[in-house]
Amino acid sequence: MRPVRIGIVAGEASGDILGAALIKALHQRNPDIQFEGIPGELMQQQGCVELYPLERLSVMGLVEVLGRLPELLRERKRLIRYFIDNPPDLFIGIDAPDFTFGMEKALKQAGIPTVHYVSPSVWAWKRKRIFKIKQSTDLLLTLFPFEAAVYEPTGQNLRFVGHPLADQIPAELDFTEARERYGRNRPDQGPMIALLPGSRGSELKYLAEPFLETARWLARQRPELEFIIPAANQRRHEQLAELVQHYPELNLKLVLQGSREVMALADAILIASGTATLEACLLQKPMVVAYKMAGLTYSIYSRMIKSRWISLPNVLAQEEMVPEVLQDRVKPEVLGPLLLRAVEDQAYRGRVQETFAAIGAELRCNASERAADAVLELLESRHAER
Secondary structure (H helix, E strand, O other), rough: OOOOOOEEEEEOOHHHHHHHHHHHHHHHHOOEEEEEEEOOOHHHOOOOOOOOOHHHHHHOOOOOOOHHHHHHHHHHHHHHHHHHHHHOOOOEEEEEEEHHHHHHHHHHHHOOOOOEEEOOOOEEOOOHHHHHHHHHHHHEEEEOOHHHHHHHHHHHHOOOHHHHHHHHHHOOOOOHHHHHHHOOOOOOOEEEEEOOOOOHHHHHHHHHHHHHHHHHHHHHOOOEEEEEEEOHHHHHHHHHHHHHHHOOOOEEEEEEHHHHHHHHHHHHHEEEEEHHHHHHHHHHOOEEEOOOOOOHHHHHHHHHHHHOOOOHHHHHHHOOOEEEHHHHHHHHHHHHHHHHHHOOOOOEEEEEEEEHHHHHHHHHHHHHHHHHHHHHHHHHHHHOOO
C-alpha cells in the first residue's frame, strides 16, 4: 500500500510555524505520510519537500505584491497543474488566503480533498467571502471559537482547534530568569510599562514617536515609572535607538527581541494593534491598543471593517476590555491617562486578568493535535467513500 501524500502550502513565516507543528503531529500518528509544496525552513525540517521557496511567496505591501503578481500567478498555476497531474490524497493551505484559496478551489474541483488552516478575518471585513470559502474548502480549521457562527449560513465543515500561541503560553509562568536579565528583581522599583509600537517599518513610522511622547507624559505624572521597548529585529533596534536618544530623561531600556518576556514582566502595555495583542491577552496583561496609518488608507479600511473592535482581546471578550485608540487620537494626552488607569486601578486590573485567563483557557486546546485529528478524519471519510 502506497504512503499517504499531502500537498501543503504555507504563505509566510507564521504559516511555517503552524505547518511544522501540524506535520509533526500527523507524523506522530502516521510516520509514513509524505508532504510536499511550499514549506518554510521549519516545515522542511519536519520532512516537507520544497516545490517552490516560501521567501518568494512572502510579499508585504501593495506595491511589492503588484510588482510580483505575474510571477505569483504563474507559480500558483504551475503548482495547481502539478497537483492535478500528481494528485495528493489531500491538500492543506495555511493562511495566505489570496494565494491558497485559489489553489484549493481548483484542486477541490479536480476531486482532491482540501483543508484550509486559519480562517481569514471574515468576522471583521468582507464577510461575503464565506461563500467562496465554502466552494474552495472541504474542511476549515479555525483558531477562535466565535468564528463558527460566522460560517453558519454556508454550512461549512469547520473544526475549532484552538490557538497554537495559547499552547505556548501556560496559565502559570515562571519569569525568575527574565527578572534577573531585565533588572526587575528589586522590591523598591516602580511600575514598568512596555512600549510595543510594532514590528513593521510603517508601524514605527506612525507609532514610535507618539509612544515615546506618551512615556514622557507619564514620567511627568509618575517619575518612578520605568519603560522598556523590545525591538523585533536588529533593523528596528537601530531605528528605535535613534529615536530613544531624544528622551534622555526617561528611565527606559531598549532591548533586542524578547517581547514575550518583556510583556510578562510589565505592569501595563502600550501596544500596536496586531497579533501581539493576543499574546499580551494570554499573558493576562492590561493594555492600551493604538493604531495609526496614512489618512487615505484609514478612510478606505474604516469603511470596510464591520467589527465593533479592532483588537483580538476585545473581539474575544465581546466587550471593550482594553481601550482602542486610533488615528488622530494617538497622542500623549489620550494614551497617558488610559495607561495610568491600567497601572493604578486595581479593580480594573483584576477584571482584565480574570477575563483574559478565561480566554486563555478556551484557546489552550493542543491546536496542532486537534488539527491533525481533523485532517485524518477527513482523509478516512474520503477513503471510505471510494
